[in-house]
Amino acid sequence: MTRFEPAVFVLEDGSRYDGHAYGARGRSLGEAVFATGMTGYQETITDPSYAGQIVLMTAPHIGNTGVNDEDPESRRIWVAGFVVRDPSRVVSNYRATGSLDDQLVAEGVVGISGIDTRAVTRRLRDAGAMRSGIFSGPDAALGESEQLEIVRAGARMSGLNLSAEVSVSEQVTIPATSERIGSVAVLDLGVKDSTLRYLAARGLDVHVLPQNVTTDDLLAIKPDAVFYSNGPGDPAASDDHVELLQAVLREGLPFFGICFGNQLLGRALGLGTYKLPFGHRGINQPVVDRSTGKVEITAHNHGFAVDAPREGVFDSPAGFGRVEVSHVNLNDDVVEGLNALDIPAFSVQYHPEAAAGPHDANYLFDRFRDMVIAGRSSQRIGRHSDATTPDQESK
The missing domain is CATH 3.40.50.880 (Class I glutamine amidotransferase (GATase) domain)
Structure with missing residues (x-):
């Protein structure tokens, strides 16, 4: 794989953002949302609350501390896709056991890098969260109208039980x-x-x-x-x-x-x-x-x-x-x-x-x-107050 394989991030309103393939290659669909944390990307992507969503990080530099075995919030990565501006080229942390890029690949999470995440965030703030898709690898070569049709055929979060x-x-x-x-x-x-x-x-x-x-x-x-x-x-x-x-x-x-x-x-x-x-x-x-x-x-x-x-x-x-x-x-x-x-x-x-x-x-x-x-104490008091002594039973 070359370092700058093409990829595109498509919103259901027709907005398109060209970038580079990041993580796994292929196609990912989900609701586009943005997260404003400056730290904690590993906790974010392993939070099950993000299932069904493509998460955009507003912090520009992501991945510099790599990934480790201590910070995950669950058993796997849950985000449907991952959008970053500048992925770190090196991992620098004593706890790191691998790179974020490699972890995304290992778990089949399609991402995109090299796009103007500020512009996407402004778009989502103005128009609201919407269906979206990341296309890389062979899917990046699909026609614009076909990619948009695929995005618009995706599930909406409203009414969805996950x-x-x-x-x-x-x-x-x-x-x-x-x-x-x-x-x-x-x-x-x-x-x-x-x-x-x-x-x-x-x-x-x-x-x-x-x-x-x-x-x-x-x-x-x-x-x-x-x-x-x-x-x-x-x-x-x-x-x-x-x-x-x-x-x-x-x-x-x-x-x-x-x-x-x-x-x-x-x-x-x-x-x-x-x-x-x-x-x-x-x-x-x-x-x-x-x-x-x-x-x-x-x-x-x-x-x-x-x-x-x-x-x-x-x-x-x-x-x-x-x-x-x-x-x-x-x-x-x-x-x-x-x-x-x-x-x-x-x-x-x-x-x-x-x-x-x-x-x-x-x-x-x-x-x-x-x-x-307090609940356990009240239950004990209730049990004691309900109890009767032999003298009370004989009256």
């Missing part, structure tokens, strides 16, 4: 790595490894469950709490997960949701969701915690959001009591968190595990831990 593609196929258990306080059932909708590590570090045995688990199967493991992970796809296409969550909430189990889990809590509470024009993706999003007024810099990866009243307390349309919006994005006022006031449930739209990224919101795992401890 949970089955990214979830585990059978239960996996991770023991607590600190003093045990209980167990949590994690519905794997595209969970990141760092999330599981943080839960285990809070003293929880982590039971990672397939996305198609039934209510009976989930309750059979007798978890002390339930967690819904991040993940790809349209929350409006996940009715089964919403029904499962409503059953969990009726059981009174403490619940914490991240990203896709936040959107599904919103739906379970009776709220709607909608697609953002170009989404939030990166590790520099300012969010305000309304309970404290503190501004947190947070990591994001989502193209959908919850439609909820921004001000005051409101009643859950699905009958789960009072709810409030706990966090709001300071860039565009998008709902970034929900807090149920009458049941033990809360969620955030961003990624508090933040790998790579800021750790401003890591305290949320502690909040969840405290909720689990």
Whole structure:
């Protein structure tokens, strides 16, 4: 292979960007989105939330630290395609075990380099995320009209359920790595490894469950709490997960949701969701915690959001009591968190595990831990109050 093999990046509106083949050669289709992180490209491409998407990195220089065996967030690369401006020609990091280019080739991920990523980002900000395609190798020689037709025949993200593609196929258990306080059932909708590590570090045995688990199967493991992970796809296409969550909430189990889990809590509470024009993706999003007024810099990866009243307390349309919006994005006022006031449930739209990224919101795992401890204490009190002494039974 020559160093500058031709490749082209095509958007569904007809925009075309000529560049060089990068990673595997061939054809890749997906929703075009941009990520604004200056670091953490390996964590980005291995985040299952990016399944079905061609990710463009706004940072111009990508690949200089190579890849290693410690930073991946899951078992494989999930991005449908990868777009960069200047790929590093050398790898310079003591932890590196290989180059990003070679890893993309090994996992069959088609990419493109050498294009004006600033121009593409501006286009996506103006027109919104859209279907796209990368064409290299023999596919780069296809006619422009044929390439555009192929892109426009691709799947739209709206209405798409991708949970089955990214979830585990059978239960996996991770023991607590600190003093045990209980167990949590994690519905794997595209969970990141760092999330599981943080839960285990809070003293929880982590039971990672397939996305198609039934209510009976989930309750059979007798978890002390339930967690819904991040993940790809349209929350409006996940009715089964919403029904499962409503059953969990009726059981009174403490619940914490991240990203896709936040959107599904919103739906379970009776709220709607909608697609953002170009989404939030990166590790520099300012969010305000309304309970404290503190501004947190947070990591994001989502193209959908919850439609909820921004001000005051409101009643859950699905009958789960009072709810409030706990966090709001300071860039565009998008709902970034929900807090149920009458049941033990809360969620955030961003990624508090933040790998790579800021750790401003890591305290949320502690909040969840405290909720689990409180739930176990109330269960013990309830059991004691329900018990009767022999004297009471004889009266």
